[in-house]
Amino acid sequence: MNISGIGIIFTHGRGINKYDEALRQGWRKPSLIELPSVPNKQFPLYPVEEKTITDKGISGKTRRADKFSKMAVLAAMDALQDSDLKIDKKKFSLGIIVASAFGPHVTTFRFLDDILDYGEANVSPTLFSHSVHNAAASYIASVLDSQGPTITCTQFSLSFQQALILSKAWLHEGRCEYVLVGSVDECGTVMEYICSQKLKMAHDGKIKPFTFSARPWAVPGEGSVFFLVSRDKALKKYCQIEEITLGCQAIKEEDIDITILDADGIAGDESQYRNSLPTNAYIAGYAPIFGSMMTGSSFQCAAGALMIKNQIRYACPVQDNPYNVNICKVTKQAKMKKIQCIRYNCLNEKAVIMLQQ
Amino acid sequence: MIKIVITGIGTISAAGANLTETLDNFQDGKRNAGPVSLFPSTLPYPVFEVKNIPEKWRKDGMRTLSLALCAVEEALNDAELRHHLSGLRVGVCLGTTVASQLNDLDFYDTYRSMGEAPMDPVDRFLRGNLAGAVACIIKAQGPCLTVVNACSSGADAIGVALSWLKNGICDLVLAGGADELNHVPFCGFGSLGIMSESLCAPFDRDRMGLNLGEGAGILILETETFARQRGQKSQLYLAGYGSAADAYHLTAPRPDGAGLEAALQKALTEANITPQDICFVNAHGTATQDNDKVEGNVLARVFGPDIKIISTKGYTGHTLGAAGGLETAFTAVALLKGWIPASPGFENPDDEIPVMPLMEETSICGNYVVSTSLAFGGNNSALVIGNKA
Numbered sequence: 143m144n145i146s147g148i149g150i151i152f153t154h155g156r157g158i159n160k161y162d163e164a165l166r167q168g169w170r171k172p173s174l175i176e177l178p179s180v181p182n183k184q185f186p187l188y189p190v191e192e193k194t195i196t197d198k199g200i201s202g203k204t205r206r207a208d209k210f211s212k213m214a215v216l217a218a219m220d221a222l223q224d225s226d227l228k229i230d231k232k233k234f235s236l237g238i239i240v241a242s243a244f245g246p247h248v249t250t251f252r253f254l255d256d257i258l259d260y261g262e263a264n265v266s267p268t269l270f271s272h273s274v275h276n277a278a279a280s281y282i283a284s285v286l287d288s289q290g291p292t293i294t295c296t297q298f299s300l301s302f303q304q305a306l307i308l309s310k311a312w313l314h315e316g317r318c319e320y321v322l323v324g325s326v327d328e329c330g331t332v333m334e335y336i337c338s339q340k341l342k343m344a345h346d347g348k349i350k351p352f353t354f355s356a357r358p359w360a361v362p363g364e365g366s367v368f369f370l371v372s373r374d375k376a377l378k379k380y381c382q383i384e385e386i387t388l389g390c391q392a393i394k395e396e397d398i399d400i401t402i403l404d405a406d407g408i409a410g411d412e413s414q415y416r417n418s419l420p421t422n423a424y425i426a427g428y429a430p431i432f433g434s435m436m437t438g439s440s441f442q443c444a445a446g447a448l449m450i451k452n453q454i455r456y457a458c459p460v461q462d463n464p465y466n467v468n469i470c471k472v473t474k475q476a477k478m479k480k481i482q483c484i485r486y487n488c489l490n491e492k493a494v495i496m497l498q499q
Numbered sequence: 500m501i502k503i504v505i506t507g508i509g510t511i512s513a514a515g516a517n518l519t520e521t522l523d524n525f526q527d528g529k530r531n532a533g534p535v536s537l538f539p540s541t542l543p544y545p546v547f548e549v550k551n552i553p554e555k556w557r558k559d560g561m562r563t564l565s566l567a568l569c570a571v572e573e574a575l576n577d578a579e580l581r582h583h584l585s586g587l588r589v590g591v592c593l594g595t596t597v598a599s600q601l602n603d604l605d606f607y608d609t610y611r612s613m614g615e616a617p618m619d620p621v622d623r624f625l626r627g628n629l630a631g632a633v634a635c636i637i638k639a640q641g642p643c644l645t646v647v648n649a650c651s652s653g654a655d656a657i658g659v660a661l662s663w664l665k666n667g668i669c670d671l672v673l674a675g676g677a678d679e680l681n682h683v684p685f686c687g688f689g690s691l692g693i694m695s696e697s698l699c700a701p702f703d704r705d706r707m708g709l710n711l712g713e714g715a716g717i718l719i720l721e722t723e724t725f726a727r728q729r730g731q732k733s734q735l736y737l738a739g740y741g742s743a744a745d746a747y748h749l750t751a752p753r754p755d756g757a758g759l760e761a762a763l764q765k766a767l768t769e770a771n772i773t774p775q776d777i778c779f780v781n782a783h784g785t786a787t788q789d790n791d792k793v794e795g796n797v798l799a800r801v802f803g804p805d806i807k808i809i810s811t812k813g814y815t816g817h818t819l820g821a822a823g824g825l826e827t828a829f830t831a832v833a834l835l836k837g838w839i840p841a842s843p844g845f846e847n848p849d850d851e852i853p854v855m856p857l858m859e860e861t862s863i864c865g866n867y868v869v870s871t872s873l874a875f876g877g878n879n880s881a882l883v884i885g886n887k888a
Contacts (some may be wrong), residue, residue: 179614205871221753232744234761245647250600253687254607262542262686270687271749271875275599279878283744289758291742292878293655294647296599298628304644311662317765332610337619389640474662 143310144378145447146227147370149220149324150193151213152432152441153188153363157220161431163446166473169430169459172347172361185338186347187329188363189432191212203285206268207277210246214278214326215285221322222286227381229320235492237308237318238279238292241301241325243436245275248330259474278326278330290318299409299487301325302440303495306386324368325437327473335455341407341434349434350462351427352414352469360407363433367440368449375428380447384480385496392444398423399478400455400470402442404485410432414486419467426470430459437486446481446497453478502723503664505735505884507578508828509570512714512821513547514814517573518832521814525829525840527858530814532698532710537562538682543692546680547712547816560623561712563633566821567677568770570715571633574673578719578731589639589734590669592660593630593717594676594816595650595820599645602683629677641669647820650783651742652676653716653873654823654882658740660720670725675824677715684819685711691750692700693787699817700844701784701810702791702856707867709785712816716824718831738772738867738885741765745877752789752873756797757878763801766881770867774802779839781830783873784810784856785817786844790873795852798871804853807861813843823872823880830870831884838862 150157153172154164164170174184195212197204200219204212218238222229229236250273256265271277276294283292291312297304302325309321329337337343343459344350344359353359371383401420405412406429419425428440428445449455455476458469483495509516513531515521524531532545549566556568575581602619610616626632630645642663646656653676660674684774688694688711695708743761745753752759767774780802782794798806811829818825833839841855866887872880 179610181869217606235748238744242647244601247601250602250683251529251607253683254602254604255611257604257683257686258608258611262540262682263689265686265690267687267690267692268688270684272597273600273602273687274649274875276649276874276876276878277749279648280749280878283877284748287746289744289746292648292744292876293659293742294876296628296633296647297643298625300643304642307668308643308644308659308662309667311666314666315662317662326792332607335610335615336618339618340621388642393730443824465847 143311143371143383144375145369145371145380146377147221147225147379148445148447149217149224149368150442151190151217152365153190156194156216158224159345161444164431165428165445165456168457177331185334185343187334188361190364200285204281207281208246208249208272210326210328211278211281213366214240215281217324218282218322218368219285221368221370227320227370230452233289236288236290236317237312237321238282238288239305239321239323240279240294241305241437242275242296243301243327244297246273246277247333248328249273251332251411280406299436299485300493302437303386303388303493306383309371320370320372322368322370324366325440326363326366327435329364329439331363334362348460349406349430350460351403351429352463352467354413354465356411356413358407358412360434363435365432367444381450381497381499383495384498387494389491398480398482400424400426400481402446402481402483403427404439404442404483406434406438408436410488414490418484424470426458428459438481443495444481446483449481450478450497452499501660501665503720503737504723504726504733505718505737505831506721506726506731506733507574507719508831509573510716510825510828511566511569512815512818512825513549513712514553524816525866526745528841528843530698530843537680541687543696545698547710547739548680549713562567562626562679563595563629563677564627566679566713566715567629567633568595570717571673574717574719584637584639587671588669590641590663590672591630591634591639592644592656592672592674594646594823595629595635595678596649596652597678598627598629599647599683602669604682643761647882649875649877650819651823651872651878651880652820654827654872654880655742657718657827657882658742658880661737661740664720671721673717674720675717676821678820680711680713698844699786699813701786701813702795702844702852704847704849706786707790708787708817712818714815714818714821714825714826716821718828723885734887735835738884739766739770739883742880747877750875752793754793756793758877759794759797759873762879762881766883770851770883772867776867777802777869778863779807779868781826781870782808782810783871784812792851794873795854799853806854808854808856809839809842810856827870828880830868834868834884834886
């Protein structure tokens with residue numbers, strides 16, 4: 143399965159070039175927000191600014207859309223544009239698969255506000271219809287005028303990996319010729335409060351992927367990444383997704399140039415990642431660029447795809463390295479043929495996405 | 500070609516605590532609806548609640564999971580798998596709407612008023628990813644996915660399972676959907692003005708809207724080779740799945756029904772059959788003005804105006820994420836048994852709908868049937884089930 147286009151919305155902006163720029167630039171301080179519920183204390187967050195998701199070109203079609211849907215629409219649209227694929231005559235051959243850990247929870251809580259404030263008979267139908275997980279996929283289909291199959295899925299930490307497995311299956315079966323597969327998650331104040339209660343928030347603003355801690359530091363983030371994938375080798379602009387493995391399935395770890403650890407503090411104990419360290423390859427982790435997210439693997443995967451496309455090795459944005467593992471310390475041109483991205487969920491189940499030139 | 504057989508079925512809904520009870524109630528034409536009792540409400544809409552969940556599957560604050568586990572147990576027993584999952588590549592793919600959302604009103608109310616709230620509801624939510632929780636309980640070691648495609652979630656979950664099996668990702672899948680009756684969507688559907696204050700009447704001229712319900716419908720799907728290896732025979736198989744988006748509106752179906760028609764054509768193509776091979780359609784049939792009009796016209800266009808159709812939502816209510824699972828299960832059993840129940844609530848034909856649901860229990864003869872699902876967001880799905888006999 144070949145990656146032909148990537149679209150991304152994250153804390154530092156919109157577009158794959160902006161992401162490349164951010165990866166080259168390295169770590170930047172997160173925003174600090176004060177929760178209404180916890181006065182006089184600030185929490186770090188990598189938010190997506192409103193201006194990032196403002197696009198006059200589609201404002202008519204998305205005027206009622208919430209932030210969650212807008213992020214997904216723009217990332218999906220940019221992925222399609224990045225691929226140069228025209229779908230006018232292929233409206234039934236483009237599949238859409240959206241992975242999300244928590245869905246549009248900000249809108250869900252706004253709908254609960256309505257119930258609590260105005261009573262059950264006086265709630266907003268617009269808020270309700272936007273509170274369902276698949277609202278984003280619906281907007282994507284509508285904006286792109288795509289009438290292929292559409293699935294929204296949620297599996298917390300491994301949502302994106304499961305979405306990739308399904309994309310591969312759809313393409314293999316011929317259910318569609320192309321798939322826009324990606325992730326979207328947002329972080330509103332209630333979620334930030336929950337994070338503050340459940341996670342160890344990094345008050346210095348740094349996610350530290352190589353400390354392999356049982357109680358790792360987190361800085362919540364939000365955003366969306368989409369990939370246009372197909373079986374057509376002529377459309378391979380970045381790299382191919384060679385394999386997605388889950389659980390105890392065996393993986394070949396030969397000739398890997400970089401192992402990206404999707405250790406970002408959001409899924410609990412990260413000590414397992416030490417068992418996944420390759421003997422020769424470089425180790426990297428780019429979560430400090432975009433923040434802690436259950437669907438962060440999609441962002442890591444985008445970094446891997448960029449490295450293969452541009453034959454570059456990005457320096458790790460945060461380099462705290464108590465175990466002295468072989469991390470990428472500087473950004474430089476390098477031969478990049480094979481990159482694996484590893485994620486553990488809270489049950490210590492391992493998932494590997496293998497990218498190949 | 501890889502054949503995917505249906506070796507087990509489990510259902511729970513207001514129509515019955517299991518499949519046998521459900522079929523009895525179908526034959527008797529029983530409609531177990533009434534006012535909401537699961538949460539306080541002043542809204543005037545009747546609902547289809549499940550009255551008794553067995554003690555062993557009751558999970559505090561996780562009613563959707565409880566419903567799913569009831570149906571899972573029945574399906575596993577039916578497939579003679581209850582104690583034999585160890586070492587198998589078993590996938591779990593389930594659709595839901597309610598179980599995917601952190602929408603606990605008490606938690607949120609406390610948070611708003613106190614500035615803090617106990618984390619128990621959050622912990623329950625994090626433990627309650629439907630497919631993940633079921634996989635954990637039955638110790639399934641294979642792919643695991645919760646589909647959240649609104650009202651077509653259950654049907655799409657079955658479609659995903661078909662893809663997994665055809666691609667050799669696993670040997671056996673528990674697929675379907677589950678949803679509880681919950682206060683939040685109850686208010687939401689009320690706000691949309693599409694719920695009926697009387698019992699729903701799918702495809703009827705005087706239909707006033709839907710009734711919400713709850714339940715779970717689970718199929719055990721496996722490759723025919725794998726089923727044969729473990730000594731299972733099944734006449735029923737999942738012959739095709741089609742899905743297409745409307746690309747039109749968040750809540751209203753596309754007026755020309757092009758998305759549903761495309762989904763049906765894809766499902767028929769995958770099954771390698773023509774519309775004439777279909778002996779009946781279990782329609783989505785919500786009893787809303789828009790759905791029934793669009794769906795009825797598409798069914799007439801694809802299958803002809805004489806196609807036999809029913810909507811079992813008159814027995815179960817609209818069970819949202821469970822609907823596709825339940826209705827596929829009912830469709831499969833009807834094909835196997837050779838009869839379909841009367842479509843409850845229907846009395847008067849609608850001039851704008853060229854097909855008419857059955858008004859009495861009817862025998863069917865044929866090898867293929869279809870179940871359709873339409874959803875918010877413009878998802879349309881169709882599943883074709885075949886009978887090898």
